[in-house]
Amino acid sequence: xxxxxxxxxxxxxxxxxxxxxxxxxxxxxxxxxxxxxxxxxxxxxxxxxxxxxxxxxxxxxxxxxxxxxxxxxxxxxxxxxxxxxxxxxxxxxxxxxxxxxxxxxxxxxxxxxxxxxxxxxxxxxxxxxxxxxxxxxxxxxxxxxxxxxxxxxxxxxxxxxxxxxxxxxxxxxxxxxxxxxxxxxxxxxxxxxxxxxxxxxxxxxxxxxxxxxxxxxxxxxxxxxxxxxxxxxxxxxxxxxxxxxxxxxxxxxxxxxxxxxxxxxxxxxxxxxxxxxxxxxxxxxxxxxxxxxxxxxxxxxxxxxxxxxxxxx
Amino acid sequence: xxxxxxxxxxxxxxxxxxxxxxxxxxxxxxxxxxxxxxxxxxxxxxxxxxxxxxxxxxxxxxxxxxxxxxxxxxxxxxxxxxxxxxxxxxxxxxxxxxxxxxxxxxxxxxxxxxxxxxxxxxxxxxxxxxxxxxxxxxxxxxxxxxxxxxxxxxxxxxxxxxxxxxxxxxxxxxxxxxxxxxxxxxxxxxxxxxxxxxxxxxxxxxxxxxxxxxxxxxxxxxxxxxxxxxxxxxxxxxxxxxxxxxxxxxxxxxxxxxxxxxxxxxxxxxxxxxxxxxxxxxxxxxxxxxxxxxxxxxxxxxxxxxxxxxxxx
DNA sequence: TTGAAAGCGCTAACAT
DNA sequence: ATGTTAGCGCTTTCAA
Numbered sequence: 001x002x003x004x005x006x007x008x009x010x011x012x013x014x015x016x017x018x019x020x021x022x023x024x025x026x027x028x029x030x031x032x033x034x035x036x037x038x039x040x041x042x043x044x045x046x047x048x049x050x051x052x053x054x055x056x057x058x059x060x061x062x063x064x065x066x067x068x069x070x071x072x073x074x075x076x077x078x079x080x081x082x083x084x085x086x087x088x089x090x091x092x093x094x095x096x097x098x099x100x101x102x103x104x105x106x107x108x109x110x111x112x113x114x115x116x117x118x119x120x121x122x123x124x125x126x127x128x129x130x131x132x133x134x135x136x137x138x139x140x141x142x143x144x145x146x147x148x149x150x151x152x153x154x155x156x157x158x159x160x161x162x163x164x165x166x167x168x169x170x171x172x173x174x175x176x177x178x179x180x181x182x183x184x185x186x187x188x189x190x191x192x193x194x195x196x197x198x199x200x201x202x203x204x205x206x207x208x209x210x211x212x213x214x215x216x217x218x219x220x221x222x223x224x225x226x227x228x229x230x231x232x233x234x235x236x237x238x239x240x241x242x243x244x245x246x247x248x249x250x251x252x253x254x255x256x257x258x259x260x261x262x263x264x265x266x267x268x269x270x271x272x273x274x275x276x277x278x279x280x281x282x283x284x285x286x287x288x289x290x291x292x293x294x295x296x297x298x299x300x301x302x303x304x305x306x307x308x309x310x311x312x313x
Numbered sequence: 314x315x316x317x318x319x320x321x322x323x324x325x326x327x328x329x330x331x332x333x334x335x336x337x338x339x340x341x342x343x344x345x346x347x348x349x350x351x352x353x354x355x356x357x358x359x360x361x362x363x364x365x366x367x368x369x370x371x372x373x374x375x376x377x378x379x380x381x382x383x384x385x386x387x388x389x390x391x392x393x394x395x396x397x398x399x400x401x402x403x404x405x406x407x408x409x410x411x412x413x414x415x416x417x418x419x420x421x422x423x424x425x426x427x428x429x430x431x432x433x434x435x436x437x438x439x440x441x442x443x444x445x446x447x448x449x450x451x452x453x454x455x456x457x458x459x460x461x462x463x464x465x466x467x468x469x470x471x472x473x474x475x476x477x478x479x480x481x482x483x484x485x486x487x488x489x490x491x492x493x494x495x496x497x498x499x500x501x502x503x504x505x506x507x508x509x510x511x512x513x514x515x516x517x518x519x520x521x522x523x524x525x526x527x528x529x530x531x532x533x534x535x536x537x538x539x540x541x542x543x544x545x546x547x548x549x550x551x552x553x554x555x556x557x558x559x560x561x562x563x564x565x566x567x568x569x570x571x572x573x574x575x576x577x578x579x580x581x582x583x584x585x586x587x588x589x590x591x592x593x594x595x596x597x598x599x600x601x602x603x604x605x606x607x608x609x610x611x612x613x614x615x616x617x618x619x620x621x622x623x624x625x626x
Numbered sequence: 627t628t629g630a631a632a633g634c635g636c637t638a639a640c641a642t
Numbered sequence: 643a644t645g646t647t648a649g650c651g652c653t654t655t656c657a658a
Contacts, residue, residue: 002644004637014643029434034411035357036635039348039650046391054380055373064367067394076408078359078391081380095389098347121342206577235577241554242579264519264548266555315628317653327627349651352634 007032038100047287048101050080050092052108052171056202058229058257058276059107062129065280066105073288075102082106084171084201090114097122103287108172109133125290127283130274131173132302139290139299141282145173148272148305149180152226152254155270155307157188161224161252164194167211167232171201174228177256181226195219199232208235223251224313230255230262230271237265237312252313268310278303320345351413360600361414363393363405365421365484369515371542371570371589372420375442378593379418386601388415395419397484397514403427410435416600421485422446438603440596443587444486445615452603452612454595458486461585461618462493465539465567468583468620470501474537474565477507480524480545484514487541490569494539508532512545521548536564537626543568543575543584550578550625565626580624587618 006013006021013021024030038044047070051059067077078099080092089112096104097118103125110116110128119126119137126138131145156164164185168178178196185192197214199207208227212235215222227233233255240247247253247267255262258273282301319326319334326334337343351357360383364372380390391412393405402425409417410431416438423429423441432439432450439451444458469477477498481491491509498505510527512520521540525548528535540546546568553560560566560580568575571586595614 001637001646005644008637012643017643029431031407031410031431031435033352033413033635035348035352035413036650037637039346039352039652040635040637042637042650044348054377057370057373060368060370064394067367067392074408076391076393076412078389079380080389081377094344095387097344099389100346100348118342118344122344204577205574209577231574234574238577238579261518261544261547264517264522264551266551314630314653318628321653325627330627346651349634350653352636353651353653355634355653 042100043291044100044102045075046078046099046101047075048078048080048096048099048104050082050096050104050106052082052084053202054079054081057231057259059130060276062107062276062280065277066284067280069281069284070287075287082108086111086115090118093118097124100124102291103127105129105283105287110137111172125287127286129279129283131176132300136300139283139286141279141286141301141303143274143303143305144180145176146180146183148256148274149177149182149226150184151180151305151307152177152256152272153181153184155254155313156224156226156252157184157192159224159252159313162192163219163221164192164224164226165215165219165222166194166196166226166228167208167215167236168196168198168228169201169203169232170198174201174203177228193219193221195222203227203229203232205231205235205238208232209239210235212236212239224254225251226254226256228256230257230259230269233269233271233312234261234265237267237269241266248311248313254313258308262308263310265312267312270310270313271308272305273308274305275303355413356604357413357415358388359391359412359414360388361391361393361409361412361417363395363409363417363419365395365397366515367392367394370544370572372443373589375420375589375593378590379597380593382594382597383600388600395421399424399428403431406431410437413437415604416440418442418596418600423450424485438600440599442592442596444489445613449613452596452599454592454599454614454616456587456616456618457493458489459493459496461569461587462490462495462539463497464493464618464620465490465569465585466494466497468567468626469537469539469565470497470505472537472565472626475505476532476534477505477537477539478528478532478535479507479509479539479541480521480528480549481509481511481541482514482516482545483511487514487516490541506532506534508535516540516542516545518544518548518551521545522552523548525549525552537567538564539567539569541569543570543572543582546582546584546625547574547578550580550582554579561624561626567626571621575621576623578625583623583626584621585618586621588616591616 131142197211255271262269444455510524568584575582
């Protein structure tokens with residue numbers, strides 16, 4: 001017990017004793033067994049994070065920020081992949097709950113009723129992120145995906161574009177952005193024509209190119225394209241350039257994500273920035289506050305989004 | 314004990330008993346505590362993976378493949394970030410060892426003597442990946458980074474290019490690729506001029522653009538550029554296009570990684586493919602074999618690499 | 627096929 | 643400031 005205290009709370013142990021323990025640790029190469037510690041203390045210092053796909057770059061900064069903010073407090077992150085579908089959600093959740101993480105962070109709302117039930121029953125703090133859902137399980141850090149779509153439409157309209165199109169990936173949140181975009185356009189007087197093309201998640205440059213070709217074909221008057229991902233927008237820029245089109249003169253192009261290449265494309269990409277880093281930091285803050293048994297804190301955080309105006313639109 | 318068996322090895326339990334246990338599990342919402350299980354059985358079903366940076370896309374497929382192959386056997390992955398430096402390596406390793414993972418997979422060789430010592434002392438299976446180091450700690454799955462660089466140089470030479478340049482990121486493995494590239498060129502008779510530009514890790518499109526501008530300035534005769542990352546190569550293509558240069562007529566461009574956009578750039582990017590997916594699968598296979606107490610298997614796997622010839626070079 | 631006993635390596639809680 | 647006791651929830655081992 002004294003050794004345990006010397007390592008975890010040295011300030012309440014006699015300095016000489018702490019020194020003796022330190023020496024013994026070095027001599028023996030002792031590394032504490034966190035599994036045993038977690039079992040005894042009911043704190044695993046483990047945070048489970050569920051992303052749709054590890055390979056989708058859009059969430060990388062978020063995971064990195066979350067991980068970084070928690071690492072300094074001794075927490076580690078375990079990653080789950082929900083595969084953009086909600087079929088295996090309950091199974092994945094059970095596997096993660098079995099590790100007794102101190103919090104579970106999900107990208108997007110937990111959709112399956114079964115999954116929600118298990119999370120609630122587990123009494124583990126839950127943080128849903130990247131969207132403002134109406135009925136969060138517990139805590140929530142995000143922004144309005146529909147709002148993003150509406151803002152994009154508004155931006156095009158304000159710029160005088162009357163023949164907008166959208167290239168949308170087929171995942172939950174991209175669909176919400178698309179819905180916001182379309183709904184804003186439905187409200188126009190006089191009516192505005194729109195075309196949309198759906199591509200499978202995850203979003204790639206190639207899918208963007210091909211979708212743009214398709215749009216050029218079926219919507220010759222098109223003068224603006226909103227892409228639900230910067231990678232797709234880059235594909236549009238590539239195809240446009242290859243055809244000698246002028247961006248934004250011929251077609252305005254707008255992306256989403258403000259990925260790290262967006263400022264360096266040709267022309268630089270106008271996009272909507274959702275700050276994954278901030279979402280990660282806020283989620284970490286909520287986790288730490290909850291861990292400190294702080295009085296019930298504000299549990300819904302809207303981090304908003306911003307239009308990053310560059311040259312492509 | 315019977316309940317434990319009914320859940321883990323139902324085949325040796327009376328079917329009626331299994332059924333009773335199943336019902337009880339459903340009724341109570343019981344979820345096994347893997348922390349306790351791991352402590353008792355000395356198997357955590359946890360695999361620690363160390364990548365230089367979560368945000369570097371090049372390792373995403375690898376992590377995903379590794380995760381996928383292990384998930385079906387009940388393993389989960391815990392992620393560590395080594396930050397492209399080896400300073401904090403021992404600390405990170407200690408934090409991971411404390412979780413008693415059943416294996417530790419690292420991207421790149423473990424450099425610090427302290428880290429190597431701890432890993433060996435821990436007796437946890439170790440798999441170093443993405444490089445063929447001469448003195449692996451335990452198992453190894455990778456390919457020759459220097460070989461990649463030499464192959465790139467060879468490719469340019471065979472294509473008649475005599476004024477090659479390289480844009481290299483400043484991480485361990487990129488530096489090895491650069492060294493291979495330069496060493497092959499040093500062997501040329503008659504001598505071949507080379508220029509190299511170093512950019513900070515992680516590699517970005519913007520860094521590629523700017524490095525290319527720099528090269529154009531200080532090496533007007535340049536007729537080929539090898540980039541240690543596809544993202545950087547994309548930056549070169551972008552800048553070239555913006556200046557109205559002809560690729561590959563004016564300058565041949567070659568990347569590394571065969572990232573998912575490489576086939577859809579304009580022109581399509583010639584690159585060197587290192588199959589992260591295969592590395593991940595092989596690593597998973599080694600882990601599972603070792604876990605099955607299989608007789609000492611082949612512990613060094615060279616997955617090789619291949620030149621993907623497209624139009625940019 | 628089922629059960630009983632012991633213990634994995636820690637920490638909480640309660641002495642001293 | 644240090645020590646003792648008990649127990650976290652499982653699995654291993656041995657017994658019936």
